[in-house]
Amino acid sequence: MEDLIGTQEPQQRITDPAAAVHALERAIPGLVEHRRPEPAPVNWRLLEEGLGTRLPTDYKLLAALYPTFTLGDFLVVGLPAPGAEHRRLHGIRDDLEIVQDWWEADMSIGLRPHPAPGGLLPWAQSNQGDLFLWTTTTAEPDDWPVTVASRNGGWWNYLGGAVQFVAELIDGTLQPWELPPVRPEVIAHRH
Template identity: 75%
Template sequence: MDDLIGTQTPGRRITDPAESLRALERAVPGLVGLRRPEPATLDWASLEGGLGTALPADLKLLAALYPTFALGDFLLVGLPEPDEEHHRLRGIRSSLEIVQAWWDSDMSIGLRPHPAPGGLLPWAESNEGDMLLWTTTGATPDDWPVTVASRNGGWWHYTGGAVQFLTEWLDGTLDPWALPPLTPEITPC
């Protein structure tokens, strides 16, 4: 059975997506080099309709300005591409099958996969089997906490947004607990 290690709360939760993205760009200097010349127009209605939920604004802004990328040759941040949103939807659904298997095996600390109320919805994964998810609770998707499911069985929550989570993991503000330190080396995928 996996164990819930605890919850980390940022010193100040960044609620403005643009401010959160600027903080990530400071933490990952090479990220700006991947920035699209113009924000991408993405079919959020199709992607969110396929998931049955809206998605957080910080992720939407990140996806509008950047393609999928890897951090530290460890973490894949999968983002939708224009006219290829169905590929991202398929990837999320595939990850949801893993979360369902965790639930079926009693390995998800009692957290069900999305679309169950408060269910886990994947948004990034490591090349070693760690998964970053949202626990879909709160008044809006922007309120969803990040949930970490590490390959070694440690689960924990972070009460900030996904982009702020990445920033604080990279800049060392966050204690990565069951995850390794993350380096700001960026690779487009």
């Protein structure tokens, strides 16, 4: 079984999605140049019905404002794009199969993949095999903690939203336990 290193909690949890995106833009100054001129009309109904759950509003706002992007040639924040929602849904399902394999091999600190109660739902990954997931512990997606599944074997939790997690990982507020430092260099992936 993999180890749970611990849990980190933000000094102040950002509950407003716009404030979380603003914190991310402060942490990654080059991100703003990739911001869409108008919010994208993502078909959230297709994604949420396909996953069987609503998704956190900070993630939804980030996807409306930005395309998928990579940070520091390491962290890939996968976001759905209008007209490509099926592609993103397929990618999430592929990652859920990985989580299922981990669970079956007793490598997921006892956490099952979504849609199991409290299951893990992937939202980002690294180019080195790390997964960044929500632990779907409550009926309210905005309260889901982030769980980091490091390829190095250490798992840990962050008691804030995904967007705040990325901002604090980049600005150094967060200890990167089992992860390399991530530079604020951004590459946007246009679909």
